[in-house]
Amino acid sequence: MFKAITFIKSAAKVTQAPSDGLDEIILCGRSNVGKSSFINSFFNRKNIAKTSSSPGKTRTLNYYLVDNKFYIVDLPGFGYAKVSKAEREQWQRLIEKYILTSKTIKYAFHFIDSRHKPTELDLLLNKFLSDINLPYAIVLSKADKLKQSEKAKAKQVVLDTISSKLSTSDIILYSAMKPMGRKEIFEIMRKL
Numbered sequence: 001m002f003k004a005i006t007f008i009k010s011a012a013k014v015t016q017a018p019s020d021g022l023d024e025i026i027l028c029g030r031s032n033v034g035k036s037s038f039i040n041s042f043f044n045r046k047n048i049a050k051t052s053s054s055p056g057k058t059r060t061l062n063y064y065l066v067d068n069k070f071y072i073v074d075l076p077g078f079g080y081a082k083v084s085k086a087e088r089e090q091w092q093r094l095i096e097k098y099i100l101t102s103k104t105i106k107y108a109f110h111f112i113d114s115r116h117k118p119t120e121l122d123l124l125l126n127k128f129l130s131d132i133n134l135p136y137a138i139v140l141s142k143a144d145k146l147k148q149s150e151k152a153k154a155k156q157v158v159l160d161t162i163s164s165k166l167s168t169s170d171i172i173l174y175s176a177m178k179p180m181g182r183k184e185i186f187e188i189m190r191k192l
């Protein structure tokens with residue numbers, strides 16, 4: 001596993017991103033899907049990323065440096081109903097601009113709650129990622145809440161709804177509470 005993770009900064013604008021040229025792996029998906037919990041659990045640090053039961057809190061790009069080698073970037077969550085449309089569009093522009101202009105983003109983890117069907121916004125995000133040819137995997141979060149029989153079904157739902165060249169190995173069941181999905185994600189990061 002990785003040795004150290006350090007919170008570096010929150011950037012409200014693309015221009016505030018680190019400029020050291022290190023590779024980045026981005027975490028994207030809806031608010032409240034478990035992105036911050038992923039960072040805390042995967043890197044075994046209880047509170048390095050702030051988690052919240054009231055969604056829509058992450059409004060910045062949050063940079064975490066791993067082993068002084070690469071960044072994990074926690075992106076603002078999208079699709080939370082209680083923020084205004086204008087505010088949501090502002091987030092979307094920030095994310096798209098950031099992904100399109102960065103030369104250091106090497107991979108994306110697209111988080112989807114394993115208990116729910118991908119939303120319209122998930123389909124848009126997936127299309128965006130495949131259109132720009134950024135390699136990615138789907139992380140089906142909160143998989144501890146699924147019964148054994150529901151796990152394969154959850155993967156199948158993603159394969160059926162998201163029309164792209166995904167294979168089952170690109171869909172990872174993850175839990176922040178139980179050891180599920182860590183090896184697969186570690187392997188992806190290690191290869192990068």
Ligand SMILES: Nc1nc2c(ncn2[C@@H]2O[C@H](COP(=O)(O)OP(=O)(O)O)[C@@H](O)[C@H]2O)c(=O)[nH]1
Nearest residue numbers: 031032033034035036037051052053142175176
């Ligand atoms: N059961 C369960 N709950 C989770 C898991 N990951 C996150 N949560 C809960 O989901 C809520 C939102 O998590 P958070 O990490 O803040 O989501 P974010 O908005 O995507 O960063 C919190 O109440 C977490 O405790 C998980 O793997 N299993």
Ligand SMILES: [Mg+2]
Nearest residue numbers: 035036050058
């Ligand atoms: Mg968060």
